[in-house]
Amino acid sequence: MRYSALLCLLIACWGWQCRQDNPNTTTPTQPEAYALDGTPLYPLPEAEATLRSKDSMLNLARQNFERAPNNLDNIIWLGRRTAYLTRYRDAIDIYTKGLEKFPNSPELYRHRGHRYISIRKFDEAIADFEKAAALVQGRPIEIEPDGIPNKLNQPLSSLQFNIWYHWALAYYLKGDFVKAAELYKTCLEYSINPDLLTATADWLYMTLRRLGDTDQAAKVLEMISPDMEIVENMSYFNRLLMYKGLKKPEELLHLNDTENATLLNTVTQGYGTGNWYYYNGDTAQAKIIFQKVLDTGYWAAFGYIATEADRMRMQ
Numbered sequence: 001m002r003y004s005a006l007l008c009l010l011i012a013c014w015g016w017q018c019r020q021d022n023p024n025t026t027t028p029t030q031p032e033a034y035a036l037d038g039t040p041l042y043p044l045p046e047a048e049a050t051l052r053s054k055d056s057m058l059n060l061a062r063q064n065f066e067r068a069p070n071n072l073d074n075i076i077w078l079g080r081r082t083a084y085l086t087r088y089r090d091a092i093d094i095y096t097k098g099l100e101k102f103p104n105s106p107e108l109y110r111h112r113g114h115r116y117i118s119i120r121k122f123d124e125a126i127a128d129f130e131k132a133a134a135l136v137q138g139r140p141i142e143i144e145p146d147g148i149p150n151k152l153n154q155p156l157s158s159l160q161f162n163i164w165y166h167w168a169l170a171y172y173l174k175g176d177f178v179k180a181a182e183l184y185k186t187c188l189e190y191s192i193n194p195d196l197l198t199a200t201a202d203w204l205y206m207t208l209r210r211l212g213d214t215d216q217a218a219k220v221l222e223m224i225s226p227d228m229e230i231v232e233n234m235s236y237f238n239r240l241l242m243y244k245g246l247k248k249p250e251e252l253l254h255l256n257d258t259e260n261a262t263l264l265n266t267v268t269q270g271y272g273t274g275n276w277y278y279y280n281g282d283t284a285q286a287k288i289i290f291q292k293v294l295d296t297g298y299w300a301a302f303g304y305i306a307t308e309a310d311r312m313r314m315q
Contacts, residue, residue, distance in 0.1 A: 032088055033119035036308045041299045043086035057081050072102050079111055080147050086300065088115045106135035110163050118300055122170045129167030136160055150232050161190040165200060169302060172203065173309050177210045194228045202236040205243055209279040235265045239272035249273045263298040271303030
């Protein structure tokens, strides 16, 4: 049995036990999502304290919703808190029902599109982001509150940024790099701080390299300097420093980490490194790194989904 298949089985068993201990989750009678190769995907195990905290926040969001079910913010937060427990299908249902009440809410389309990406439904995600982009036209920049605060307890991203960023990502994952590049360039207009600029520049650089446009990719790197103050997106920043030749690829590869706190960085930096080898012609090394990323089982991360997509294209 392949390691990744065994991990999925263990995750499924753990998820069942977790839901027996936790009254606010339900027994997973079906996978939360399916990988692009059809592998069923179940929630990853988390520390008991983390689960209790997330569950407490979901309870609060549910209470607020029950008191005022026609409040847009209450619907959004119920969906977000549900998704933080890896209940993506339930979150999508919440947003869908919310859209029946608020059909012109770009926020609901933006959040539902995000979770469509999580479950690998890229066309549905693209449709939602296209709708969100049309609805948000003419509105001032709206900072989105964080569900999981950063170390400064200061939200950094906006509704507009998140629409274009995730919209471009959905096209990237589909392999439509021309459309992805166009949307990432628009996203730069909403990348109003170093963290957002770093995230957008990283994906735009990779997209341009996939298109073979090395000149434009090099210009993207000119926006990045090693003295930038990064709060959240260190993994993207490290990838960009590697592209600039200021870090070596092996400095980014920490693929033996197992804690969830570091798995996101592991997958993000692992994908960027594997991708760097891939578009620089070392397909063999890229495949090795991509497989190690997949072996982490951390399937909700964008880097993991991108790795799935690239491995499928390689095959």
